[in-house]
């Protein structure tokens with residue numbers, strides 16, 4: 001999987017991509033990420049990429065630099081690839097949907113992060129294949145919603161998680177009937193008078209599996 005990200009703030013991704021599991025996955029080439037600064041595609045002398053909105057308050061990302069950036073990536077890859085736009089007002093993500101996106105977006109794709117209120121609608125009409133909302137609330141940062149989506153996708157790539165069983169036992173997985181995971185315990189066996197359920201110490205795998213099913217939330 002290779003993710004091309006168009007953004008005004010490439011630095012917002014850097015700390016996130018340079019730590020923990022995502023960093024390890026990048027180092028092992030389990031996925032790749034390329035950042036493009038939108039302002040580099042502006043013909044404006046001051047590298048501006050926004051303009052005043054028609055008929056409403058606020059600034060909007062102009063279509064020209066975005067179209068130039070997307071076409072540049074298409075040329076570089078050698079063909080068109082899916083274009084994703086993060087927006088609060090479109091299809092809501094859930095675990096089932098993200099699994100569907102994971103199969104659709106197996107190769108390379110582009111994520112557009114704009115700034116200000118919106119991007120010009122004509123970019124959405126002409127280029128965008130999937131508009132995705134991470135939930136019904138409005139964030140300030142486009143980069144943050146993109147990071148949430150990327151984290152979700154990358155988690156599903158084989159070998160990104162050391163223990164693939166932990167993925168299959170995550171909340172909302174099909175194996176768990178899309179319910180939330182059961183409670184989990186570690187040492188010590190007794191903590192502040194609270195005891196670990198004895199069945200988990202029994203070593204009886206069948207009984208443990210039954211206990212897990214009974215305790216899904």
Ligand SMILES: C[S@@+](CC[C@H](N)C(=O)[O-])C[C@H]1O[C@@H](n2cnc3c(N)ncnc32)[C@H](O)[C@@H]1O
Nearest residue numbers: 086087088117133134135137138139141142145
């Ligand atoms: C301040 S918001 C713009 C909100 C827009 N004016 C509206 O009313 O829907 C800036 C950007 O952050 C991203 N964003 C904010 N909340 C999001 C969400 N829940 N899901 C996906 N993207 C989101 C989108 O790219 C959005 O365009």
